[in-house]
Amino acid sequence: MPPKERRIALMGFRSVGKSSLTIQFVENHFVDLYDPTIENTFEKTIKLRGQEYVLQLVDTAGQDEYSILPQSYFMSIDGYVLVYSVNSHKSFDVVKVVYEKLLDMKGIIKGVPVVLVGNKCDLTMDREVPVEEGKKLASSWNVPFQEASAKENQSVTDIFHQIVMAIEKAEGGTPEKSGCTVS
Template identity: 75%
Template sequence: MPPKQRRIALMGYRSVGKSSLTIQYVENQFVDSYDPTIENTFQKTIKIRGQDYSLQLVDTAGQDEYSVLPQSYFMNIDGYVLVYSVNSAKSLDVIKYVYDKILDMKGNTQVPVILVGNKSDLRMEREISVEEGKKIADSWKCPFLEASAKENQSVQDVFTQILMTVERIENHVGQEKSSCILS
């Protein structure tokens, strides 16, 4: 059986660790230096629950609440990893804005999204509690994780979780469509 192709976009405020999460996942290394990303795409093939997936991870440029989000961030994207930094309240405000923009552009309430609080290793600098992140994810009806690209904590889980979310929503939508009866 050929691998399922999946395009996943990582979005969030600048310097929240989107690139660090992606590089840690794809290359098993932590990149400490920060060069602002314009846009980068990474490839990885994985197997989850017996299914092979060919992933294209779109590491987007950092967004802010005034960003014009390129149309390419909404075309042919299967799921979104929305990343904020636990030591930046501003990054959480920006991710709420990005989430609203995704819903506006997709015109669909069932968008595969997960919320990720990155930099959980910065315990002394924390501005956003686990409970606050979880509360927002619950209001969006999406999974929530905290991760640390630096300590490679929950990084694998982030990408497994978004793939499972894409599959769950796709299969649920497919079931709804197949039971539709027009009279």
């Protein structure tokens, strides 16, 4: 089977770690200092359940509740990773607004492939958003939820596997074989 191409946008408030998650996944290292993103695209090929995928990861600029989201964030994007930081309740509130804008722009009530991610779970002493709150929000949206740490490379790969599976489910198919490898 030929590889399937998937475009995935990472969205969320500024400084929640969208770029760190992306770089950790694509390049296998954590970047301590990173210039705020305007928009950057990364590519990585993975094999998941017997199917090869070429992932184009669109690392977006940080959003806030008032930002106008560019049309490019909605055109030709197959799935969305919505990221908040567990040490910022503001970023959790913003991700809810981004999700609502996403539904409005897509014109779809259900079925938009989304994974909700609480990043920076290594910052246990600074936590403002309990795990249960993230799980509850994801459940209300009927989307997968994952807490991660880009710094410690915790659950980073899982996020991207989950979004690919959500895209496949939304398109009415699932990869055939079990087991997953990253190349």
